[in-house]
Amino acid sequence: MTARAVSCPNCGGTLEVRAAGYSVNLACRYCGSLLDVSRPEVALIEAHRRAMQGLFLPLGTRGTLFDVEWEAIGALRRKAGLYTWDEYLLFNPYAGYRWLVLSDGAWQFGTMLLDLPDGDDDTVAWRGARYTRDGTAEKTRTTAVVGEFYWRVREGDTVDALSFERGDTVLSREGGGGEVNWTQLIPVSGDTITEAFGRVSREPRRRAPRAFKIAEPEREADDLPAMLGLACAALVLLLLVMVFVSGPVERASGTVAAPFGSTREGVKIGTISVRRPWQFVKVTADAGDFDNRWVDLDYSLVDRTTGQSIDAYGIVEHYSGRDSDGSWTEGSRSGTTLLGKVPRGTYDLYVDAAAHAWPSDPPPDTSGWSLAETITVSINVETGALPWGNWWTAAVLLFLFPGTVIWQRLRNRHWP
Protein backbone atom coordinates (compact mmCIF):
# COMPACT_ATOMS: atom_id res chain seq x y z
CA MET A 1 0.00 0.00 0.00
CA THR A 2 1.79 3.11 -1.15
CA ALA A 3 -0.99 5.52 -1.96
CA ARG A 4 -2.52 6.93 1.18
CA ALA A 5 -6.31 6.92 1.14
CA VAL A 6 -8.12 9.89 2.66
CA SER A 7 -11.68 11.12 2.49
CA CYS A 8 -12.64 14.63 1.57
CA PRO A 9 -14.00 16.37 4.69
CA ASN A 10 -16.30 18.45 2.47
CA CYS A 11 -17.96 15.92 0.14
CA GLY A 12 -16.88 12.60 1.63
CA GLY A 13 -15.26 11.43 -1.61
CA THR A 14 -12.45 8.90 -1.28
CA LEU A 15 -9.15 10.26 -2.54
CA GLU A 16 -5.68 8.85 -2.93
CA VAL A 17 -2.58 10.74 -1.96
CA ARG A 18 -0.24 9.47 -4.66
CA ALA A 19 2.89 11.32 -3.58
CA ALA A 20 2.36 10.67 0.12
CA GLY A 21 5.00 12.41 2.17
CA TYR A 22 5.70 15.00 -0.51
CA SER A 23 2.24 16.40 -1.12
CA VAL A 24 1.11 19.31 0.96
CA ASN A 25 -2.12 20.24 -0.77
CA LEU A 26 -4.81 18.15 -2.33
CA ALA A 27 -7.70 19.61 -4.32
CA CYS A 28 -10.60 17.14 -4.24
CA ARG A 29 -11.34 15.69 -7.66
CA TYR A 30 -15.04 15.57 -6.90
CA CYS A 31 -15.78 18.93 -5.35
CA GLY A 32 -12.61 20.95 -5.78
CA SER A 33 -12.16 21.61 -2.05
CA LEU A 34 -8.60 22.21 -0.91
CA LEU A 35 -7.26 19.84 1.73
CA ASP A 36 -4.11 19.90 3.83
CA VAL A 37 -2.47 16.46 3.59
CA SER A 38 0.91 17.45 5.01
CA ARG A 39 0.05 15.96 8.39
CA PRO A 40 -1.44 12.58 9.29
CA GLU A 41 -4.79 14.24 9.96
CA VAL A 42 -6.43 15.70 6.86
CA ALA A 43 -7.73 19.24 7.28
CA LEU A 44 -10.06 21.23 5.06
CA ILE A 45 -8.46 24.47 3.89
CA GLU A 46 -11.27 25.76 1.72
CA ALA A 47 -14.58 24.21 0.67
CA HIS A 48 -15.62 24.27 -2.97
CA ARG A 49 -18.60 23.09 -4.98
CA ARG A 50 -17.04 22.47 -8.35
CA ALA A 51 -13.97 20.57 -9.47
CA MET A 52 -11.94 21.53 -12.50
CA GLN A 53 -13.57 20.30 -15.71
CA GLY A 54 -12.22 19.17 -19.05
CA LEU A 55 -8.83 17.71 -18.14
CA PHE A 56 -6.93 16.30 -21.08
CA LEU A 57 -4.91 14.04 -18.79
CA PRO A 58 -7.18 12.59 -16.10
CA LEU A 59 -5.40 12.43 -12.76
CA GLY A 60 -3.90 9.00 -12.17
CA THR A 61 -3.03 8.57 -15.86
CA ARG A 62 0.44 7.11 -16.35
CA GLY A 63 2.78 7.40 -19.29
CA THR A 64 6.44 7.03 -20.18
CA LEU A 65 8.22 10.17 -21.36
CA PHE A 66 11.99 10.41 -21.79
CA ASP A 67 12.35 6.81 -20.54
CA VAL A 68 10.71 7.55 -17.19
CA GLU A 69 7.23 6.50 -16.15
CA TRP A 70 5.17 9.43 -14.85
CA GLU A 71 1.81 9.69 -13.17
CA ALA A 72 -0.31 12.82 -13.55
CA ILE A 73 -1.14 13.76 -9.95
CA GLY A 74 -2.24 17.39 -10.14
CA ALA A 75 -3.53 19.93 -12.62
CA LEU A 76 -3.75 23.70 -12.63
CA ARG A 77 -5.62 25.96 -14.98
CA ARG A 78 -3.77 29.24 -15.27
CA LYS A 79 -4.40 32.53 -16.97
CA ALA A 80 -2.36 35.56 -18.00
CA GLY A 81 -4.23 38.34 -19.75
CA LEU A 82 -6.67 36.58 -22.09
CA TYR A 83 -4.56 33.41 -22.32
CA THR A 84 -5.62 30.27 -20.50
CA TRP A 85 -3.63 27.07 -20.33
CA ASP A 86 -3.36 23.86 -18.27
CA GLU A 87 -0.38 22.59 -16.33
CA TYR A 88 -0.14 18.98 -15.20
CA LEU A 89 2.12 17.89 -12.36
CA LEU A 90 3.85 14.57 -13.07
CA PHE A 91 5.38 12.42 -10.35
CA ASN A 92 7.66 9.42 -10.08
CA PRO A 93 9.00 8.50 -6.63
CA TYR A 94 12.48 7.87 -8.06
CA ALA A 95 12.66 10.84 -10.41
CA GLY A 96 10.66 13.49 -8.58
CA TYR A 97 8.41 16.00 -10.29
CA ARG A 98 8.02 17.33 -13.81
CA TRP A 99 5.44 19.52 -15.54
CA LEU A 100 3.43 19.09 -18.71
CA VAL A 101 2.05 22.35 -20.02
CA LEU A 102 -0.78 22.31 -22.57
CA SER A 103 -1.20 25.68 -24.21
CA ASP A 104 -3.01 26.31 -27.51
CA GLY A 105 -2.85 22.60 -28.34
CA ALA A 106 0.94 22.51 -27.93
CA TRP A 107 2.76 20.59 -25.19
CA GLN A 108 5.86 21.48 -23.20
CA PHE A 109 7.77 19.36 -20.70
CA GLY A 110 8.99 21.30 -17.70
CA THR A 111 11.78 20.60 -15.22
CA MET A 112 12.35 22.72 -12.14
CA LEU A 113 15.91 24.03 -12.09
CA LEU A 114 18.24 23.44 -9.16
CA ASP A 115 21.04 25.42 -10.82
CA LEU A 116 19.71 28.92 -11.20
CA PRO A 117 20.15 31.09 -14.31
CA ASP A 118 22.14 34.24 -13.73
CA GLY A 119 21.44 37.61 -15.33
CA ASP A 120 18.98 40.48 -15.50
CA ASP A 121 15.46 40.95 -16.86
CA ASP A 122 16.65 40.95 -20.51
CA THR A 123 19.13 38.09 -20.82
CA VAL A 124 20.22 35.28 -18.55
CA ALA A 125 22.98 32.69 -18.76
CA TRP A 126 22.31 29.07 -17.88
CA ARG A 127 24.66 26.11 -18.34
CA GLY A 128 26.90 28.22 -20.56
CA ALA A 129 24.17 29.40 -22.93
CA ARG A 130 22.48 32.79 -23.27
CA TYR A 131 18.70 33.11 -23.15
CA THR A 132 16.88 36.28 -24.17
CA ARG A 133 13.64 37.61 -22.80
CA ASP A 134 10.46 36.65 -24.61
CA GLY A 135 7.59 39.08 -24.06
CA THR A 136 6.98 41.16 -20.99
CA ALA A 137 6.48 40.31 -17.35
CA GLU A 138 2.97 39.06 -16.75
CA LYS A 139 0.82 38.24 -13.78
CA THR A 140 -0.15 34.59 -13.97
CA ARG A 141 -3.23 33.60 -12.05
CA THR A 142 -4.32 30.12 -11.02
CA THR A 143 -8.01 29.87 -11.90
CA ALA A 144 -8.69 26.22 -11.04
CA VAL A 145 -6.86 23.44 -9.29
CA VAL A 146 -7.38 19.70 -8.82
CA GLY A 147 -5.17 16.93 -7.44
CA GLU A 148 -2.10 17.13 -5.24
CA PHE A 149 0.86 19.47 -5.04
CA TYR A 150 4.09 19.78 -3.14
CA TRP A 151 3.41 23.37 -2.16
CA ARG A 152 0.39 25.28 -0.94
CA VAL A 153 -1.49 26.10 -4.10
CA ARG A 154 -4.91 27.63 -4.27
CA GLU A 155 -7.34 29.14 -6.72
CA GLY A 156 -6.60 32.83 -7.20
CA ASP A 157 -2.84 32.58 -6.49
CA THR A 158 -0.84 34.98 -8.62
CA VAL A 159 2.83 34.95 -9.55
CA ASP A 160 4.94 37.27 -11.69
CA ALA A 161 6.09 35.33 -14.71
CA LEU A 162 8.82 36.16 -17.21
CA SER A 163 10.23 33.85 -19.86
CA PHE A 164 13.56 33.64 -21.64
CA GLU A 165 14.08 31.82 -24.92
CA ARG A 166 16.83 30.11 -26.82
CA GLY A 167 15.58 28.23 -29.87
CA ASP A 168 12.81 25.91 -28.71
CA THR A 169 13.87 25.95 -25.09
CA VAL A 170 12.20 28.31 -22.68
CA LEU A 171 13.33 29.19 -19.18
CA SER A 172 10.42 30.44 -17.18
CA ARG A 173 10.88 32.49 -14.06
CA GLU A 174 8.05 32.73 -11.58
CA GLY A 175 8.26 34.86 -8.51
CA GLY A 176 5.81 35.36 -5.71
CA GLY A 177 5.53 35.08 -1.96
CA GLY A 178 9.22 35.80 -1.40
CA GLU A 179 10.26 32.88 -3.59
CA VAL A 180 11.61 32.58 -7.13
CA ASN A 181 11.33 29.39 -9.16
CA TRP A 182 12.91 28.58 -12.52
CA THR A 183 11.57 25.96 -14.90
CA GLN A 184 13.10 24.72 -18.12
CA LEU A 185 10.46 24.00 -20.79
CA ILE A 186 11.07 21.99 -23.93
CA PRO A 187 8.49 21.26 -26.65
CA VAL A 188 6.95 17.78 -26.89
CA SER A 189 4.86 16.77 -29.88
CA GLY A 190 1.21 15.87 -29.44
CA ASP A 191 1.99 12.46 -30.98
CA THR A 192 4.59 11.79 -28.29
CA ILE A 193 2.04 12.67 -25.61
CA THR A 194 -0.59 10.42 -27.19
CA GLU A 195 1.94 7.62 -27.52
CA ALA A 196 3.00 8.04 -23.89
CA PHE A 197 -0.36 8.49 -22.20
CA GLY A 198 -2.63 6.73 -24.67
CA ARG A 199 -5.71 8.20 -26.23
CA VAL A 200 -6.91 10.44 -23.47
CA SER A 201 -10.15 12.31 -23.84
CA ARG A 202 -11.26 15.81 -22.94
CA GLU A 203 -14.00 14.36 -20.75
CA PRO A 204 -12.43 11.80 -18.48
CA ARG A 205 -15.55 11.17 -16.41
CA ARG A 206 -17.83 10.39 -19.32
CA ARG A 207 -20.69 8.07 -18.50
CA ALA A 208 -20.56 4.59 -19.90
CA PRO A 209 -22.21 4.64 -23.33
CA ARG A 210 -25.73 3.25 -23.35
CA ALA A 211 -25.77 -0.03 -25.18
CA PHE A 212 -27.41 0.00 -28.58
CA LYS A 213 -30.38 -2.31 -28.60
CA ILE A 214 -29.21 -4.31 -31.56
CA ALA A 215 -30.71 -7.40 -29.96
CA GLU A 216 -34.22 -5.99 -30.40
CA PRO A 217 -34.60 -5.33 -34.14
CA GLU A 218 -38.41 -5.34 -34.07
CA ARG A 219 -38.51 -2.51 -31.64
CA GLU A 220 -36.13 -0.49 -33.76
CA ALA A 221 -38.22 -1.19 -36.85
CA ASP A 222 -41.17 0.27 -34.97
CA ASP A 223 -39.32 3.36 -33.78
CA LEU A 224 -37.48 4.39 -36.90
CA PRO A 225 -40.32 5.66 -39.15
CA ALA A 226 -41.78 7.57 -36.22
CA MET A 227 -38.41 9.11 -35.53
CA LEU A 228 -37.95 10.19 -39.16
CA GLY A 229 -41.49 11.52 -39.35
CA LEU A 230 -41.00 13.49 -36.18
CA ALA A 231 -37.76 14.99 -37.46
CA CYS A 232 -39.42 16.07 -40.77
CA ALA A 233 -42.39 17.57 -38.93
CA ALA A 234 -40.07 19.44 -36.58
CA LEU A 235 -38.13 20.90 -39.51
CA VAL A 236 -41.27 22.09 -41.30
CA LEU A 237 -42.56 23.60 -38.07
CA LEU A 238 -39.23 25.31 -37.51
CA LEU A 239 -39.35 26.79 -41.01
CA LEU A 240 -42.87 28.14 -40.44
CA VAL A 241 -41.82 29.68 -37.15
CA MET A 242 -38.77 31.23 -38.85
CA VAL A 243 -40.89 32.76 -41.63
CA PHE A 244 -43.40 34.06 -39.10
CA VAL A 245 -40.73 35.50 -36.83
CA SER A 246 -38.73 37.01 -39.70
CA GLY A 247 -41.56 39.47 -40.31
CA PRO A 248 -42.08 42.00 -43.11
CA VAL A 249 -39.28 42.59 -45.60
CA GLU A 250 -37.80 46.02 -46.22
CA ARG A 251 -34.90 46.66 -48.57
CA ALA A 252 -32.34 49.32 -49.34
CA SER A 253 -29.35 49.27 -51.63
CA GLY A 254 -26.41 51.34 -52.76
CA THR A 255 -22.88 51.07 -54.01
CA VAL A 256 -19.44 51.77 -52.62
CA ALA A 257 -16.21 52.21 -54.58
CA ALA A 258 -13.47 50.55 -52.52
CA PRO A 259 -10.03 52.14 -53.03
CA PHE A 260 -6.68 50.35 -52.79
CA GLY A 261 -4.29 51.25 -50.02
CA SER A 262 -6.85 53.23 -48.02
CA THR A 263 -10.32 52.81 -46.57
CA ARG A 264 -13.40 54.62 -47.86
CA GLU A 265 -15.29 55.34 -44.66
CA GLY A 266 -18.90 55.92 -43.76
CA VAL A 267 -20.64 55.44 -47.12
CA LYS A 268 -24.37 55.47 -46.46
CA ILE A 269 -26.21 52.67 -48.24
CA GLY A 270 -29.78 53.35 -47.16
CA THR A 271 -32.39 53.22 -44.44
CA ILE A 272 -34.49 50.27 -43.25
CA SER A 273 -37.00 49.82 -40.45
CA VAL A 274 -37.27 46.80 -38.19
CA ARG A 275 -40.96 46.49 -37.32
CA ARG A 276 -40.95 43.48 -35.05
CA PRO A 277 -39.47 43.45 -31.52
CA TRP A 278 -36.44 41.99 -33.29
CA GLN A 279 -35.60 40.72 -36.75
CA PHE A 280 -32.73 39.34 -38.73
CA VAL A 281 -31.05 41.78 -41.12
CA LYS A 282 -29.19 40.47 -44.15
CA VAL A 283 -26.48 42.43 -45.95
CA THR A 284 -25.41 41.19 -49.39
CA ALA A 285 -22.36 42.48 -51.22
CA ASP A 286 -21.87 41.95 -54.97
CA ALA A 287 -18.87 43.12 -56.90
CA GLY A 288 -18.28 43.17 -60.67
CA ASP A 289 -15.60 41.23 -62.43
CA PHE A 290 -12.24 41.28 -60.66
CA ASP A 291 -9.53 38.79 -59.93
CA ASN A 292 -6.83 38.32 -57.28
CA ARG A 293 -8.41 41.05 -55.23
CA TRP A 294 -10.42 41.23 -52.08
CA VAL A 295 -12.52 43.91 -50.40
CA ASP A 296 -12.93 44.21 -46.64
CA LEU A 297 -16.35 45.57 -45.72
CA ASP A 298 -17.20 46.90 -42.27
CA TYR A 299 -20.92 47.42 -41.79
CA SER A 300 -22.48 49.66 -39.16
CA LEU A 301 -26.22 49.54 -38.67
CA VAL A 302 -26.88 52.78 -36.77
CA ASP A 303 -30.12 53.28 -34.85
CA ARG A 304 -31.48 56.73 -35.78
CA THR A 305 -32.97 57.46 -32.36
CA THR A 306 -30.25 56.18 -30.03
CA GLY A 307 -27.20 56.51 -32.31
CA GLN A 308 -26.14 53.03 -31.21
CA SER A 309 -24.44 50.94 -33.82
CA ILE A 310 -24.55 47.21 -34.58
CA ASP A 311 -21.32 46.25 -36.35
CA ALA A 312 -20.57 43.37 -38.68
CA TYR A 313 -17.96 42.36 -41.19
CA GLY A 314 -18.17 41.16 -44.77
CA ILE A 315 -15.76 40.24 -47.52
CA VAL A 316 -15.80 39.68 -51.30
CA GLU A 317 -12.78 37.94 -52.73
CA HIS A 318 -11.73 36.10 -55.82
CA TYR A 319 -8.39 34.53 -56.72
CA SER A 320 -7.22 32.43 -59.60
CA GLY A 321 -3.95 31.04 -60.82
CA ARG A 322 -2.20 28.11 -62.39
CA ASP A 323 0.03 25.53 -60.76
CA SER A 324 1.20 21.97 -61.38
CA ASP A 325 -2.38 20.70 -60.94
CA GLY A 326 -3.70 23.09 -63.63
CA SER A 327 -5.65 26.29 -63.14
CA TRP A 328 -7.61 27.05 -60.00
CA THR A 329 -10.01 29.64 -58.68
CA GLU A 330 -10.98 30.41 -55.13
CA GLY A 331 -13.40 32.72 -53.32
CA SER A 332 -16.61 34.41 -54.34
CA ARG A 333 -17.33 37.87 -55.78
CA SER A 334 -20.39 38.11 -53.59
CA GLY A 335 -20.82 37.69 -49.84
CA THR A 336 -23.65 37.59 -47.34
CA THR A 337 -23.58 38.77 -43.74
CA LEU A 338 -26.44 38.03 -41.38
CA LEU A 339 -27.05 40.26 -38.36
CA GLY A 340 -29.06 38.49 -35.69
CA LYS A 341 -31.53 39.93 -33.20
CA VAL A 342 -31.70 43.54 -34.42
CA PRO A 343 -34.23 45.33 -32.13
CA ARG A 344 -37.19 47.36 -33.41
CA GLY A 345 -36.19 50.76 -34.84
CA THR A 346 -35.09 52.70 -37.91
CA TYR A 347 -31.56 52.13 -39.03
CA ASP A 348 -29.07 53.64 -41.47
CA LEU A 349 -26.53 51.25 -42.92
CA TYR A 350 -23.02 52.63 -43.33
CA VAL A 351 -20.12 50.78 -44.86
CA ASP A 352 -16.33 51.21 -44.73
CA ALA A 353 -14.62 49.54 -47.67
CA ALA A 354 -10.96 48.83 -48.45
CA ALA A 355 -9.69 46.88 -51.45
CA HIS A 356 -6.52 44.78 -51.52
CA ALA A 357 -4.65 42.95 -54.24
CA TRP A 358 -3.09 39.54 -53.87
CA PRO A 359 -0.27 38.73 -53.35
CA SER A 360 0.48 42.42 -52.69
CA ASP A 361 -1.22 45.76 -53.10
CA PRO A 362 -0.25 47.73 -56.24
CA PRO A 363 2.40 50.39 -55.55
CA PRO A 364 1.06 53.84 -54.75
CA ASP A 365 0.64 56.03 -57.80
CA THR A 366 3.58 58.41 -57.94
CA SER A 367 2.28 60.78 -60.64
CA GLY A 368 -0.56 61.83 -58.33
CA TRP A 369 -2.89 62.64 -61.24
CA SER A 370 -4.29 59.43 -62.58
CA LEU A 371 -7.39 58.12 -60.83
CA ALA A 372 -6.62 55.32 -58.40
CA GLU A 373 -8.17 51.92 -59.22
CA THR A 374 -11.27 51.03 -57.20
CA ILE A 375 -13.59 48.04 -56.95
CA THR A 376 -17.27 48.88 -57.01
CA VAL A 377 -19.39 46.80 -54.68
CA SER A 378 -23.18 46.94 -54.63
CA ILE A 379 -24.60 46.50 -51.19
CA ASN A 380 -28.12 45.32 -50.52
CA VAL A 381 -29.63 45.34 -47.04
CA GLU A 382 -32.95 43.74 -46.11
CA THR A 383 -34.91 42.89 -43.02
CA GLY A 384 -36.90 39.73 -42.55
CA ALA A 385 -34.04 37.45 -43.52
CA LEU A 386 -34.15 33.78 -42.64
CA PRO A 387 -31.28 32.28 -40.65
CA TRP A 388 -30.79 29.32 -42.99
CA GLY A 389 -27.60 28.26 -41.22
CA ASN A 390 -29.58 27.61 -38.03
CA TRP A 391 -32.19 25.67 -39.95
CA TRP A 392 -29.60 23.39 -41.54
CA THR A 393 -27.92 22.87 -38.17
CA ALA A 394 -31.29 21.87 -36.72
CA ALA A 395 -31.82 19.51 -39.67
CA VAL A 396 -28.46 17.80 -39.07
CA LEU A 397 -29.12 17.46 -35.34
CA LEU A 398 -32.67 16.14 -35.86
CA PHE A 399 -31.57 13.50 -38.34
CA LEU A 400 -28.39 12.56 -36.49
CA PHE A 401 -29.95 9.91 -34.26
CA PRO A 402 -32.28 8.25 -36.81
CA GLY A 403 -29.40 8.43 -39.29
CA THR A 404 -27.10 6.65 -36.84
CA VAL A 405 -29.70 3.96 -36.33
CA ILE A 406 -30.06 3.44 -40.10
CA TRP A 407 -26.30 3.28 -40.45
CA GLN A 408 -26.04 0.80 -37.57
CA ARG A 409 -28.69 -1.36 -39.17
CA LEU A 410 -26.99 -1.30 -42.59
CA ARG A 411 -23.74 -2.24 -40.94
CA ASN A 412 -25.34 -5.04 -38.94
CA ARG A 413 -26.56 -6.64 -42.15
CA HIS A 414 -22.99 -7.65 -42.69
CA TRP A 415 -22.96 -9.30 -39.28
CA PRO A 416 -25.90 -11.65 -39.45
Add this chain to the structure above:
Amino acid sequence: MTDCPSCGAPLPVRSAAMPYATCANCQSLVMREGLAAQDMGKVAVLPVDVSPIQLGTTLHVEDMVLQVVGRVRWGWTDGSWNEWLLEGGDGVERWLGEAMGAFMLTAARPDLLDRPMLHGFAAGGEIAVGTRLDIEGVSLVAIDCKEAQCLGSEGDLPFPTLSGRTMTSIDFRGPNREAVSLQRDDRGASAWLGYYSALGALMPRNLRAVDGWTIPRELAQ
Protein backbone atom coordinates in the same frame (compact mmCIF):
# COMPACT_ATOMS: atom_id res chain seq x y z
CA MET B 1 23.63 -5.64 19.52
CA THR B 2 21.35 -4.56 22.34
CA ASP B 3 17.70 -5.31 22.93
CA CYS B 4 14.98 -2.74 23.28
CA PRO B 5 14.46 -2.17 27.03
CA SER B 6 10.75 -1.67 26.41
CA CYS B 7 9.75 -4.63 24.23
CA GLY B 8 12.87 -6.80 24.06
CA ALA B 9 13.14 -6.68 20.25
CA PRO B 10 16.72 -6.64 18.98
CA LEU B 11 18.04 -3.18 18.14
CA PRO B 12 20.46 -3.35 15.22
CA VAL B 13 23.39 -0.97 15.56
CA ARG B 14 23.76 0.80 12.25
CA SER B 15 26.03 3.52 13.46
CA ALA B 16 28.11 2.87 16.54
CA ALA B 17 28.61 6.58 17.05
CA MET B 18 24.94 7.41 17.42
CA PRO B 19 23.60 7.56 20.99
CA TYR B 20 19.90 7.23 20.09
CA ALA B 21 17.96 4.53 18.29
CA THR B 22 14.28 4.15 17.49
CA CYS B 23 12.89 0.65 18.06
CA ALA B 24 11.18 -0.43 14.86
CA ASN B 25 8.90 -2.73 16.85
CA CYS B 26 7.48 -0.50 19.58
CA GLN B 27 8.55 3.04 18.56
CA SER B 28 10.53 3.49 21.81
CA LEU B 29 13.39 5.94 21.70
CA VAL B 30 16.35 4.12 23.22
CA MET B 31 19.45 5.88 24.54
CA ARG B 32 22.60 3.77 24.46
CA GLU B 33 25.19 4.32 27.17
CA GLY B 34 27.98 1.85 26.88
CA LEU B 35 26.31 -1.51 27.24
CA ALA B 36 23.21 -0.11 28.92
CA ALA B 37 20.11 0.92 27.03
CA GLN B 38 17.55 3.30 28.44
CA ASP B 39 13.96 3.79 27.30
CA MET B 40 13.40 7.52 26.72
CA GLY B 41 9.72 7.35 25.70
CA LYS B 42 7.74 6.77 22.51
CA VAL B 43 8.34 8.57 19.24
CA ALA B 44 5.56 9.23 16.76
CA VAL B 45 4.89 6.64 14.08
CA LEU B 46 6.23 7.91 10.77
CA PRO B 47 3.43 8.96 8.44
CA VAL B 48 3.07 6.99 5.19
CA ASP B 49 5.31 8.28 2.43
CA VAL B 50 6.56 7.16 -0.97
CA SER B 51 10.20 8.04 -0.40
CA PRO B 52 12.58 5.89 -2.46
CA ILE B 53 15.11 5.96 0.40
CA GLN B 54 15.10 3.46 3.25
CA LEU B 55 17.38 2.44 6.10
CA GLY B 56 20.24 0.57 4.42
CA THR B 57 20.15 2.53 1.15
CA THR B 58 23.68 3.45 0.09
CA LEU B 59 24.90 6.46 -1.88
CA HIS B 60 28.15 6.45 -3.83
CA VAL B 61 29.54 9.96 -3.87
CA GLU B 62 33.12 11.10 -4.47
CA ASP B 63 34.67 7.66 -3.81
CA MET B 64 32.72 7.31 -0.59
CA VAL B 65 29.97 4.91 0.31
CA LEU B 66 27.39 6.59 2.50
CA GLN B 67 24.84 4.38 4.18
CA VAL B 68 21.47 5.58 5.41
CA VAL B 69 21.25 4.73 9.13
CA GLY B 70 18.45 6.92 10.42
CA ARG B 71 15.70 9.29 9.53
CA VAL B 72 13.93 12.24 11.10
CA ARG B 73 10.77 13.64 9.58
CA TRP B 74 10.22 17.35 10.14
CA GLY B 75 6.99 19.25 9.63
CA TRP B 76 6.43 22.95 9.24
CA THR B 77 3.31 25.03 8.62
CA ASP B 78 3.35 24.37 4.86
CA GLY B 79 4.62 20.83 4.56
CA SER B 80 7.13 18.32 5.76
CA TRP B 81 10.41 16.75 4.71
CA ASN B 82 12.77 13.89 5.52
CA GLU B 83 16.31 14.15 6.80
CA TRP B 84 18.22 10.89 6.31
CA LEU B 85 21.32 10.40 8.47
CA LEU B 86 24.30 9.02 6.51
CA GLU B 87 27.21 7.00 7.88
CA GLY B 88 30.45 7.24 5.90
CA GLY B 89 32.88 5.78 8.44
CA ASP B 90 35.01 8.94 8.55
CA GLY B 91 33.41 10.55 11.57
CA VAL B 92 31.78 13.37 9.59
CA GLU B 93 28.06 13.78 10.18
CA ARG B 94 26.17 13.92 6.86
CA TRP B 95 22.48 14.26 6.07
CA LEU B 96 20.42 13.78 2.97
CA GLY B 97 17.50 16.21 2.99
CA GLU B 98 14.55 15.10 0.88
CA ALA B 99 11.81 17.53 -0.16
CA MET B 100 9.72 18.20 -3.28
CA GLY B 101 11.31 15.25 -5.07
CA ALA B 102 14.78 16.78 -4.83
CA PHE B 103 17.67 15.95 -2.52
CA MET B 104 20.18 18.00 -0.59
CA LEU B 105 23.38 16.29 0.53
CA THR B 106 25.20 18.15 3.30
CA ALA B 107 28.07 17.58 5.68
CA ALA B 108 28.68 19.28 9.01
CA ARG B 109 30.84 22.39 8.77
CA PRO B 110 31.08 23.69 12.35
CA ASP B 111 33.81 26.15 11.28
CA LEU B 112 31.20 28.20 9.38
CA LEU B 113 29.67 29.20 12.71
CA ASP B 114 32.73 31.37 13.34
CA ARG B 115 31.45 33.85 10.75
CA PRO B 116 30.10 37.01 12.38
CA MET B 117 26.83 36.78 10.46
CA LEU B 118 26.15 33.37 11.93
CA HIS B 119 26.97 34.43 15.51
CA GLY B 120 23.71 36.35 15.57
CA PHE B 121 21.78 33.35 14.26
CA ALA B 122 23.37 31.07 16.86
CA ALA B 123 22.33 33.56 19.53
CA GLY B 124 18.69 33.34 18.42
CA GLY B 125 18.58 36.08 15.79
CA GLU B 126 16.78 35.87 12.48
CA ILE B 127 18.14 35.78 8.94
CA ALA B 128 15.81 37.30 6.34
CA VAL B 129 15.02 35.53 3.08
CA GLY B 130 17.23 37.08 0.39
CA THR B 131 20.25 37.52 2.69
CA ARG B 132 23.52 36.68 0.90
CA LEU B 133 26.22 34.48 2.32
CA ASP B 134 29.62 34.17 0.61
CA ILE B 135 31.43 30.90 1.14
CA GLU B 136 34.57 29.84 -0.70
CA GLY B 137 33.91 32.26 -3.55
CA VAL B 138 30.28 31.28 -3.97
CA SER B 139 27.47 33.69 -3.21
CA LEU B 140 24.46 31.92 -1.73
CA VAL B 141 21.03 33.41 -1.06
CA ALA B 142 18.72 32.53 1.81
CA ILE B 143 15.64 31.03 0.07
CA ASP B 144 13.55 29.99 3.03
CA CYS B 145 13.35 30.00 6.75
CA LYS B 146 11.27 27.47 8.64
CA GLU B 147 10.27 26.58 12.16
CA ALA B 148 9.98 22.80 12.15
CA GLN B 149 8.63 20.19 14.51
CA CYS B 150 9.74 16.59 14.75
CA LEU B 151 7.01 14.33 13.29
CA GLY B 152 8.71 10.97 13.84
CA SER B 153 11.91 9.03 13.36
CA GLU B 154 13.49 5.65 12.71
CA GLY B 155 16.94 4.08 12.95
CA ASP B 156 19.98 5.51 14.70
CA LEU B 157 20.15 9.19 15.47
CA PRO B 158 22.46 11.73 17.13
CA PHE B 159 19.74 13.44 19.15
CA PRO B 160 16.45 12.51 20.82
CA THR B 161 13.45 12.80 18.50
CA LEU B 162 10.55 12.86 20.90
CA SER B 163 7.55 14.75 19.61
CA GLY B 164 7.55 18.38 20.61
CA ARG B 165 11.14 18.79 19.53
CA THR B 166 11.44 21.89 17.36
CA MET B 167 14.16 23.56 15.34
CA THR B 168 14.77 26.56 13.11
CA SER B 169 16.11 25.79 9.64
CA ILE B 170 17.39 28.24 7.01
CA ASP B 171 18.35 27.11 3.52
CA PHE B 172 20.73 29.01 1.25
CA ARG B 173 21.08 28.22 -2.43
CA GLY B 174 23.95 29.06 -4.80
CA PRO B 175 24.01 29.54 -8.58
CA ASN B 176 25.34 26.04 -9.25
CA ARG B 177 23.20 23.94 -6.88
CA GLU B 178 25.37 24.78 -3.89
CA ALA B 179 23.50 24.54 -0.61
CA VAL B 180 24.07 25.75 2.90
CA SER B 181 21.72 24.86 5.71
CA LEU B 182 21.71 26.45 9.14
CA GLN B 183 19.88 24.81 11.98
CA ARG B 184 19.22 25.85 15.52
CA ASP B 185 17.60 23.92 18.33
CA ASP B 186 17.97 23.52 22.05
CA ARG B 187 21.38 21.88 21.53
CA GLY B 188 22.63 25.02 19.79
CA ALA B 189 23.33 26.01 16.21
CA SER B 190 24.87 23.93 13.45
CA ALA B 191 25.96 24.66 9.86
CA TRP B 192 25.86 22.28 6.91
CA LEU B 193 27.46 22.64 3.50
CA GLY B 194 26.60 20.65 0.41
CA TYR B 195 24.60 20.66 -2.80
CA TYR B 196 21.21 19.91 -4.32
CA SER B 197 21.05 16.83 -6.48
CA ALA B 198 18.74 14.54 -8.37
CA LEU B 199 18.61 11.07 -6.86
CA GLY B 200 20.33 9.36 -9.82
CA ALA B 201 23.46 11.52 -9.50
CA LEU B 202 24.05 10.12 -6.00
CA MET B 203 24.28 6.60 -7.47
CA PRO B 204 21.96 5.05 -4.92
CA ARG B 205 21.73 1.33 -4.29
CA ASN B 206 19.21 -0.70 -2.29
CA LEU B 207 16.38 1.74 -2.82
CA ARG B 208 12.98 1.02 -1.42
CA ALA B 209 10.60 -0.74 -3.78
CA VAL B 210 7.61 1.59 -3.91
CA ASP B 211 4.46 -0.40 -4.60
CA GLY B 212 3.15 0.06 -8.12
CA TRP B 213 6.38 1.61 -9.42
CA THR B 214 9.40 0.12 -11.14
CA ILE B 215 12.81 1.17 -9.93
CA PRO B 216 14.49 2.68 -13.02
CA ARG B 217 17.12 0.35 -14.44
CA GLU B 218 20.03 2.63 -13.70
CA LEU B 219 18.98 2.86 -10.03
CA ALA B 220 18.11 -0.82 -9.51
CA GLN B 221 20.77 -3.10 -8.16
